[in-house]
Amino acid sequence: MLLFSVLSGIIVACLVPFLFKFGRKPASIIISMVPLSLFLYYLFNFGITDNLGYSESIEFFPALGVNLNFVMDSYALIFALIITGIGTAVFFYSSYYLAEHPYLDRFYIYISIFMASMLGIVTSDNMVIMFIFWELTSISSFLLIGFKHREEKSRYSAWQALLVTGSGALALLAGILLLYVITGKMNFSEINAMPGIIQSSTLFLPAMFLVLGGAFTKSAQMPFHFWLPNAMEAPTPVSAYLHSATMVKAGIYLMARINPAFQGAIEWETTLTIFGGITMLFAAYMALKQTDLKRILAYTTLSVLGTLTLLIGIGTPLAMQAMLVYLIAHALYKGTLFLVAGAIDHGTGTRNIDEIGGLRKFMPITAVAATLAAFSMAGVLPLFGFIGKELLYEAALQPNLFGYTTFAIVFLAALFGVVAAGMSAIFPFFGQAKYPNSKPHEASFTMYSGYVITAFLGLLFGLLPMIVSDNVAKAVSDIYYNLPVAVSSSMYLALWHGFNLVLFLSLATLALGIVILMFRKKLFAIIRKINLPEYLLPSKGYDMSISILIASARLTTKVLQNGYLRNYITLILITLLILTSYSLFTFSDLSVISLYHPVTIYEIIIAAIITISTILVVKSSGRLQAVAALGVVGIFVAVVFSIYGAPDLAMTQYSIETLTVILFVLVIYKLPKFMHYSKFSHRMQDFFLASAVGLTMTILILMVTANEMPTEFKEYYGKTSYLLGKGRNIVNVILVDYRALDTLGEIVVLSLAALGVFALLKLKKDDRGFE
Amino acid sequence: MKSIILQTATRYLLPMLLLFSFFLLFRGHNSPGGGFVGGLVASAAYALYSIAFGVEEAKKLLRIEPVYLIATGLMLALFSGMIAFFSFDTFMTAKWSDLNFPLFGKLGTPLLFDLGVYIVVIGITLKILFTISEEVKP
Amino acid sequence: MTLLLAIVTGILFTAGFYLVLRRSLVKVIFGLMFLGHAANLLIFNIGRLTKGAPAFILEGNQTAVEPYAEPIPQALILTAIVIGFGVQAFAIVLFKKAYQMIGSDDINSLKSTDRIA
Structure with missing residues (x-):
């Protein structure tokens, strides 16, 4: 059932075209019911009943340890609920937001596949299976970013996202395989139980950095962050779903999931803290430079991703708890804000924050949701974001590798967070009314219901944190190696911790943020003027490597694919010659070849006839003569088969020779006469090359036959073909029984050849623009 | 190529x-x-x-378009592999009837598979020959 | 015979590659056919030659009794022969079509379609 629930998105994607036959509106509503029912399923079946640690397993490729193992633990449940919950809001929202879009059906296909693969990532216990889902999210993200594929910029961004996350995924695969080499295990649950073995291995650092390569590209850490702001080309619901609430958290998910195996290693904590910290600060600064609402939100998402990475890097149970709370809070408020941004875009026609203001008169419901989300983002008191920020400060104040520097960075980033919250969600709705075109309008019920609910959940969780407290504590023990029970049971969330340092710091952040917002005009003017030198930006490096790649592809194609068949074949033959003769003369002993083989007179005659006919074909000047001589070669090859115990082959060869002759008779006069185009020097050159290859082949055969032939297979078939295959002709039993799947493939190839002949001949000249 | 001897012999x-x-x-x-x-x-x-009577006559004698033969043969081969599904075995597991028939010996799915191969081979060879000779004639 | 057949195979490979390197389309087709024969004989020879003893289980026996020929290369070659025919037919038709379109059977005149900027 768990497996089915994970894959249901893919099943739905297959049904979308048929559902759309009933009309766009009903179809989109029906499809939107899927994430909703999944959400309820996960909530009631796992969340409320506490049925956690439930697993399902199906053997897939046991020989390599790759099996469909799915586990639903507390940590996975948090993600599963975010994925399906935000998914529900997004699916409903899109049915209105993209109602007029001609490719609405495609949109639902892509996003359903995405949802399924995201659920796959968080529930797979097997690392290879998780990797497959990981790749699927990259692909569906590519399709969704490039959704407006007629625009150059969309295509560019889609490619960028795919290439960056795709190459990271390759690193991740290598990392998974290295972990397999170290431990011999393929499941997270097994790997996480042996941190000692992993961290003492010489392959530990390569494995760790490769895994991080995957996680950092996916979660857009510096210096791989640049694809995320560009991914804002996607339709807004996609940005809300993939590029803020779920997909970009896959990297965070992975880092925490594999944390027990790496936990305690100084390299692991240092790397995560440094990269997380840099990403956090850089993104917060970049957010202030933007004017596009969606780009501001993208950079604040980046900043949060940095925070989450940093928290995993700090690595204490408290930091893990903070990470989870911050993650849930972020999914709720950022999902809301993106959907609100879409509603503003829909209602006013612009997303430029300089052009809008005071929209609360026109969009009151949206304004309430946006305010709640902004308060959560800024960490204002009764909201869930406040709890997140308190925990964040507490975790950063704990003793860690970088001392108070960590706290300073966290504090700065949180301060920027307050400012960004004001810019993106407060000022568009308050102050003087300002809008570019016609009167803005409120979003429809299908649109706002989703984000209103997510916004109020932020308030609800803030007021009643015990709803999530228990599950978060359990999730911490899922991602922390050997968490003492006492620590786990003492973890609870509360809104009010009394008057202490952390509360004071929180209030200071808020106050300072408000002060900055008051002087924002001047500050923004300065910040927008400071530009980093272009060559320092990692995205320049991306552009450069892409153009180098294309240029080198062009160059190699130009050199290798020069249009002369003769050159290609010559190159292949020379390579073959060099490689074969190199290994023949260095690794093997040519003296094993025995030149003594008993030969009878008729064998010499057969060999002579084949040789003479071959020479005749090569030397002949007439086509008919060549066809006849070629037929003789074929017939005598068949004779060889029949002498040496292969009557089936002989019969097949005879019939084929007959058919070949008929074929040639039919077309021979349509074919051009034999012409001598090549120069004499070319002919000599080719002759020597071909002879050298021929000689190598002869030596190769003699080398192979001089060695002992392994007999296991022959014996196996000889023993079982009558008893198991019920046939006395072993060759036929192999063809139709033991290796029938191969034969099936071969007759399919044959059928394609026949269809190819048909298609080629029926293709009329003028169909292709010739003549 | 009209030859009385060839036609009679054929x-x-x-x-x-x-x-x-x-x-x-x-x-x-x-x-x-x-x-x-x-x-x-x-x-x-x-x-x-x-060759003896011309392609048109040969086609008339065959009655079926060779492409259908290809499709039938492929389906038959595929189907013979799927029979194993009925007893929850993997694809292409051979199934045999216990009865002994005169002439054929035991009947089983490999024989059905071979029949599929037979039909496909006829289909592709004739499709190729007919297409080419049609192209050559007019 | 192993030695003799190995030499014959070498000759067939030589002829095949020599013809494939020619510029005339028809010769290339003949070259492909030679290569097919050569490859089949190569596999056949490497599977060891067993004179006059096909891979059969004789009437009255439950298992095969030595000597009998190695069955696996035979199964490979059998399908290779038939597929070779399909490839041959396709190549003939392809070249014939190319000849019709380009008006020449010189392979070098086909290179315009391969050129990149």
Whole structure:
């Protein structure tokens, strides 16, 4: 059932075209019911009943340890609920937001596949299976970013996202395989139980950095962050779903999931803290430079991703708890804000924050949701974001590798967070009314219901944190190696911790943020003027490597694919010659070849006839003569088969020779006469090359036959073909029984050849623009 | 190519060759033969007929468009592999009936598979020959 | 015979590659056919030659009794022969079509379609 629930998105994607036959509106509503029912399923079946640690397993490729193992633990449940919950809001929202879009059906296909693969990532216990889902999210993200594929910029961004996350995924695969080499295990649950073995291995650092390569590209850490702001080309619901609430958290998910195996290693904590910290600060600064609402939100998402990475890097149970709370809070408020941004875009026609203001008169419901989300983002008191920020400060104040520097960075980033919250969600709705075109309008019920609910959940969780407290504590023990029970049971969330340092710091952040917002005009003017030198930006490096790649592809194609068949074949033959003769003369002993083989007179005659006919074909000047001589070669090859115990082959060869002759008779006069185009020097050159290859082949055969032939297979078939295959002709039993799947493939190839002949001949000249 | 001798001979050869091809097909499991050879012999018979009487006559005699033969053969081969599903075995597991038939010996899914191969081979050979000779004629 | 057949195979490979390197389309087709024969004989020879003893289980026996020929290469070659025919037919038709369109059977005149900027 768990497996089915994970894959249901893919099943739905297959049904979308048929559902759309009933009309766009009903179809989109029906499809939107899927994430909703999944959400309820996960909530009631796992969340409320506490049925956690439930697993399902199906053997897939046991020989390599790759099996469909799915586990639903507390940590996975948090993600599963975010994925399906935000998914529900997004699916409903899109049915209105993209109602007029001609490719609405495609949109639902892509996003359903995405949802399924995201659920796959968080529930797979097997690392290879998780990797497959990981790749699927990259692909569906590519399709969704490039959704407006007629625009150059969309295509560019889609490619960028795919290439960056795709190459990271390759690193991740290598990392998974290295972990397999170290431990011999393929499941997270097994790997996480042996941190000692992993961290003492010489392959530990390569494995760790490769895994991080995957996680950092996916979660857009510096210096791989640049694809995320560009991914804002996607339709807004996609940005809300993939590029803020779920997909970009896959990297965070992975880092925490594999944390027990790496936990305690100084390299692991240092790397995560440094990269997380840099990403956090850089993104917060970049957010202030933007004017596009969606780009501001993208950079604040980046900043949060940095925070989450940093928290995993700090690595204490408290930091893990903070990470989870911050993650849930972020999914709720950022999902809301993106959907609100879409509603503003829909209602006013612009997303430029300089052009809008005071929209609360026109969009009151949206304004309430946006305010709640902004308060959560800024960490204002009764909201869930406040709890997140308190925990964040507490975790950063704990003793860690970088001392108070960590706290300073966290504090700065949180301060920027307050400012960004004001810019993106407060000022568009308050102050003087300002809008570019016609009167803005409120979003429809299908649109706002989703984000209103997510916004109020932020308030609800803030007021009643015990709803999530228990599950978060359990999730911490899922991602922390050997968490003492006492620590786990003492973890609870509360809104009010009394008057202490952390509360004071929180209030200071808020106050300072408000002060900055008051002087924002001047500050923004300065910040927008400071530009980093272009060559320092990692995205320049991306552009450069892409153009180098294309240029080198062009160059190699130009050199290798020069249009002369003769050159290609010559190159292949020379390579073959060099490689074969190199290994023949260095690794093997040519003296094993025995030149003594008993030969009878008729064998010499057969060999002579084949040789003479071959020479005749090569030397002949007439086509008919060549066809006849070629037929003789074929017939005598068949004779060889029949002498040496292969009557089936002989019969097949005879019939084929007959058919070949008929074929040639039919077309021979349509074919051009034999012409001598090549120069004499070319002919000599080719002759020597071909002879050298021929000689190598002869030596190769003699080398192979001089060695002992392994007999296991022959014996196996000889023993079982009558008893198991019920046939006395072993060759036929192999063809139709033991290796029938191969034969099936071969007759399919044959059928394609026949269809190819048909298609080629029926293709009329003028169909292709010739003549 | 109208030759009385060839035409007369072909009239007798065709049924004999077809019969021979069936013989090759069905005894293939125990003696030389099988679907590939049988199919080739059968298509050689039709090719001979088309040389003697022309392609149009050969097509008329065959009655079925060769592409349908290809499709039928492939489906048959695929289906023979799927019979194993009925007893929850993996694809292509051979199933045999316990009865012994005169002439064929035991009947089983590999024989059905070979029949599929036989039909595919006839289909592709004739499709190729007919297409090419049609292209050449007009 | 192993030695003799190995030499014959070498000759067939030589002829095949020599013809494939020619510029005339028809010769290339003949070259492909030679290569097919050569490859089949190569596999056949490497599977060891067993004179006059096909891979059969004789009437009255439950298992095969030595000597009998190695069955696996035979199964490979059998399908290779038939597929070779399909490839041959396709190549002939392809070249014939190319000849019709380009008006020449010189392979070098086909290179315009391969050129990149």
